[in-house]
Amino acid sequence: MEKTLKELADYLGGEVIGDENIKIKGVMTIDEAREGYITFVSNIKYIKKIEETSASAILVSPGITTKGKNLLVTKNPYLAFAKVVDLMMSPEKVYPGSLDNSARVSDSAEIGANVTAYPFVFIGENVKVADNVVLYPGVYVGDNCQIGKDTVIHPNTVLHRGTTIGERVVVHSNSVIGCSGYGYAPDGKKYYKIPQVGVTVIEDDVDIGANTTINRGVLGETRIKRGTKIDSEVMIAHNVEIGEDTLITSQVGIAGSVEIGNNVILAGGAGVAGHIKVGDNVQVGGWSGVIKDLPPGGTYLGTPAIEIERMRKCFIIIQKLPEMKNTIKDLQKKIEQLEKRLGSD
Template identity: 45%
Template sequence: MGKSLKELAVYLGGRVIGDDSALVQGLAGLDDAGEGQITFLANPRYASKVATTKATAVILPPGADGHGRNVIEVANPYLAFAKLLTLFHVHPPQFLGVMEGASIGRDVSMGSDVTIYPGVWVADGVRLGNRVTLYPGVALYPGVTLGDDVTLHANVSIRERCRIGNRVIVHDGAVIGSDGFGYAPDGAGYYKIPQIGIVVVEDDVEVGANTTIDRAALDVTRIGRGTKIDNLVQIGHNCVIGENCMIVSQVGISGSTRIGTHVTLAGQVGVAGHLTIGDNVMIGAKSGVPGNLPPNGMYSGMPAIPHKEWLRAMGVLGRLPELRKTVSLLEKKVEELEARLGARDPEPV
């Protein structure tokens, strides 16, 4: 069933410009949208496409040119579009109970409306909140605690005694609470240091596929509330990640590093251990962080330096072959000049 632009504007907290009774059945991008669909403009670079889209309506920021089309005006079109995707396409999960083929240990506590698919292993002493969904292959080790509205996708492992907050999503193949990488030198070999701490994942965190978060050696590895972690990320033992961070694919964070709130680590960033990164820091892709970084800055490069300095350095990088040739010519001229001056020196008396 479609919804009128008036209904959608109320839902989004925006206002309609045009026919507020027009019906919307779904969503699409500017290029692909047709009659009965709504689209959005978040990047001014594509503003010209508003004039040519066939969508019934467009979500625009205040003051943008609607080219005579039906418009829902909101402060953040990208966020509004995400909310409409949720409204139209995300349906409440069905609660199916514990299915045949799931293995449930002793002294397991379950809330209401839990779904556990075949092939799940829930060990002794596990605590599950309300509306938890465990897909096939999930393994919950002894003493694990899950909050309400947690979804663990296929083949996720949560190791012993780790704690997961409310509204957490963990995608396929992720491992939370694996042993930290700790070994003491022992002659020519190494002695494994028992990792007896845990991982605590706070509320509203999302963990990507095949990501690994190591348990602490003694205390807690902590992922702060609202943080989003992409696929293929490695977080070492004893790390503390602040609230509302964005950690993009293939980032590696070494042990005992503390990261502040609202920090963004772009793809393939590497962070050395025992460091502190301040609040509101952004680090560019493939950067290497060997030392502490103060808050409220942008950094790039290997080693990471302030982003503006890195841009200047990169501007020079492409000219290095030419500069090398120039330096070689100058060196040759200096040598020739020194030779001439040396030939004119009077002989010592």
């Protein structure tokens, strides 16, 4: 597919500086781009590369100018880049719209129009699958599950009984949703498994990465709200509620009964202790440990997670600890010598 720079500008709502009739056939990185391709600059530290790139055009933010280069100016070049890739380079997805002969579908299941079930899919009793759903090979859908329209579930994913999946949800391979949580009651020196009899609800437009686990509620539900994006290898425990348009990146662990607000970002490896509340618009840095409630709107770092500016000062102090230790030892010696002198007077 080829588009003129003017056609791309109209599609993105941007403005062309330079030759609007130049043909674009794809997107490449600024270091690798060559004639016929468009690239982008979203970080100010890469602006100097605009002069060096061989790309036919560059997506830039307002205020960036350069001589001899074709620019497509947009408010958000990174978002524009994603949209151009989707428009010009994403392969068209064509699904059979039928159930493979090897798929096992219970008689009580309700299957919508144009549903695709690839080989060895299992669909249990009283399941409802809406129109245009795609179930890749090896997907297991337990009893009483519901899957909304236009949802795509990738290979070997497991939906345990009673799980509800909304519309336009994407679940990547080997994820497990609605499994029993980790709960045991002490019984002397042994432990008694607490039955997990709640459900899991995934609302519309949620993405879930590969190898992610989301437990069902002990009682009640675990709920992931609309538009939230969850990376691969994330662990979400029982009765967690995650708000709308929140980003949960890889290797995050969220313990039971946590409430996370809207537009929150949990960076890679962050951990949240049980029964914690994290307010709207909070950002938590990578490998941080949240052990107390966080009010809305702050940025936190470290273990335990504290305000980022305070933690940065702590990091500086930590690096100076060896020298500080030696200074303290020297001071202790001097104090001892003074005490001896005072004692002898």
